[in-house]
Structure formats: C-alpha cells, structure tokens
Amino acid sequence: MTKEKQRINAEEVVSNLSDFALFLTVMKNREAYRNTLSIIMDEPEIEIEQVKVEEVILNKSGKRAIRLDAWAKTKDQRIFDMEMQNEGHQDSMPKRSRYYQGMLDRPLLRSGKRTRYRDLPSTTIIFITQEDIFQKDLARYTFTEQCEEVAGLKLDDGITKIFLNMTSKKGSPELISLLQYMKNTDIDNPEIEVKDERLLELDRIVNEVKESEEWEAVKMDILDVGIQRGMELGRKQGIIALIETCHEFEHTKEETVSSIMKKFELSEETARNYVEKYWKE
Structure with missing residues (x-):
C-alpha cells in the first residue's frame, strides 16, 4: 500500500x-x-x-x-x-x-x-x-x-x-x-x-x-492497528476454513492440528485451541 x-x-x-x-x-x-x-x-x-x-x-x-x-x-x-x-x-x-x-x-x-x-x-x-x-x-x-x-x-x-x-x-x-x-x-x-x-x-x-504533525502520527498509528486487526481476522477466517475442509475430508483432529501448525506457522497449543473451538462434531 x-x-x-x-x-x-x-x-x-x-x-x-x-x-x-x-x-x-x-x-x-x-x-x-x-x-x-x-x-x-x-x-x-x-x-x-x-x-x-x-x-x-x-x-x-x-x-x-x-x-x-x-x-x-x-x-x-x-x-x-x-x-x-x-x-x-x-x-x-x-x-x-x-x-x-x-x-x-x-x-x-x-x-x-x-x-x-x-x-x-x-x-x-x-x-x-x-x-x-x-x-x-x-x-x-x-x-x-x-x-x-x-x-x-x-x-x-x-x-x-x-x-x-x-x-x-x-x-x-x-x-x-x-x-x-x-x-x-x-x-x-x-x-x-x-x-x-x-x-x-x-x-x-x-x-x-x-x-498538525501530531495528528498525522496518530492517524498512522490507528491505520497500523487497523491493518494488524485485519490481518489477524483474515488469518482467523483462513484457519476456520481449513478446519472445515479437514473435517469434510474426514481428517482426524490430530491431522488438522498438524495442518494448521504447518500452514499458519502456529504453535501446537494455539492450533489445538482453534480446532477445539471450531471443530464441528
């Protein structure tokens, strides 16, 4: 940008x-x-x-x-x-x-x-x-x-x-x-x-x-925070989509955790938390 x-x-x-x-x-x-x-x-x-x-x-x-x-x-x-x-x-x-x-x-x-x-x-x-x-x-x-x-x-x-x-x-x-x-x-x-x-x-x-220069700095700080939140939201939606795909193709939870860790470079604990929250039985 x-x-x-x-x-x-x-x-x-x-x-x-x-x-x-x-x-x-x-x-x-x-x-x-x-x-x-x-x-x-x-x-x-x-x-x-x-x-x-x-x-x-x-x-x-x-x-x-x-x-x-x-x-x-x-x-x-x-x-x-x-x-x-x-x-x-x-x-x-x-x-x-x-x-x-x-x-x-x-x-x-x-x-x-x-x-x-x-x-x-x-x-x-x-x-x-x-x-x-x-x-x-x-x-x-x-x-x-x-x-x-x-x-x-x-x-x-x-x-x-x-x-x-x-x-x-x-x-x-x-x-x-x-x-x-x-x-x-x-x-x-x-x-x-x-x-x-x-x-x-x-x-x-x-x-x-x-x-003022102060306001220019404030605006850019707000923009940086907004971009970061957008990126986080985009990653979250991507993780949820991956979980749904794994479930559809009958992957196990462990396989799904491994896929999330590899694709999104997350720790095992974080990936497992996503699976536990969004896995649909």
Whole structure:
C-alpha cells in the first residue's frame, strides 16, 4: 500500500470529533475543552484551570481501574469528565457512570482528621453518545440525586450525570449544533443550527489539529492497528476454513492440528485451541 493510499484510508478512519482519537487529541487543548464544556453546561463564562486526557485512576484494592477520556478542573474548583461513548449498547451506561463517579472521587479527598467530606468538589460526568440510550428523544438527559418522598428536596451531594444524544434535535440550538458538529465535523454541516463563536473557535482548533504533525502520527498509528486487526481476522477466517475442509475430508483432529501448525506457522497449543473451538462434531 502506498503512503498516499495509507493517508487517505487513515483520514477516512478518523475524521469526526465523535471519533475517539480525534476527540482526545482536540480536548488536550484547554480552549477546545472550554468551548465544548461551555456549550454543554450553558455557561458562556466558564473558565478552565486544568485539563488531562486519558488519565488512569487506579483502584488500590486491585479491582478494575478506569481511564478518563477528558478530565478538567474549573477555576471555581468543579471537576468535569467528558467521555466519548460510541458503543453504549454493549454495556450499561448508567451503571458505568456510577462506577466512574465512585472512582472519580477517590483521589479528591485527602486522608486525615482535618479533611471533611464537605471539602469534596462538585463533579459532573458527561457521556456523549451516538444513540438514544433512554429512548425519550432528548439531546440531553441530566440526573441528580433527590428525595422520592419530598418533591423538590435535593440531596445536594454535588454529583451530576449528563448523557448527550446525537440523534435527537430536541435541545438548545447551541447544544444541537455542537452534537451535530461532533457527528459530522464540518462547519458547513447543514444540521448545524447555530454557529456561535464557541463552535467556530472549536472548529478552528479542530482544523489546526488535523493539520498538525501530531495528528498525522496518530492517524498512522490507528491505520497500523487497523491493518494488524485485519490481518489477524483474515488469518482467523483462513484457519476456520481449513478446519472445515479437514473435517469434510474426514481428517482426524490430530491431522488438522498438524495442518494448521504447518500452514499458519502456529504453535501446537494455539492450533489445538482453534480446532477445539471450531471443530464441528
């Protein structure tokens, strides 16, 4: 494959802000994060003090750790985490948000008698999805804790969970425009309702990122991974086809293992695992 062909394929893989790699690369930029968060939270004057991407929070008990997509702290000490979720149907997003929330709080409170729970900053987790996981046709779903017995009585624990849905057009024009821009990252996208200064600034940064050497390197890394996965998938299909052929011609399992080892240069253990998995009695 020529370098030019590789470049075209890589561009096709990651061209929209909804793509994980582009999202992370752009959100490293504090102004990009600020403009995005400003639209989501409807806070034009929000100020960002710190931004981190792909930050790992370990669970000291040895349980599952989490990797935050794009974490930020505002100048008024609020914590935000934005997660780009393109495979929400594969697991429970509400329960994922619950786990993330618990892990997000772990590093925020120091040990010691002088530390109080009231010192915990407010935290907001934002999941951005390309599907409507709640099926109510809203662009934004916001959840906070409140009492079931007393209407209007909020827990005020400082926790907010927001789920954004790219499929709906029911929401503020600014939010709809941002989500449609993420889905199809072209400022001339006809689905964009409002081109306010924050979205235009975000688009400028996205274009700068796409023209940078860093992004060229990221795209090529993605392409290399894709090629490797394709090769692995092709080899797997070839092994399965060989197993089916051996079975059809009444070869024994041992003969089939030997054929796989020879043709695909695999160890006996790996070849045997394939036969045990795909041999049809």
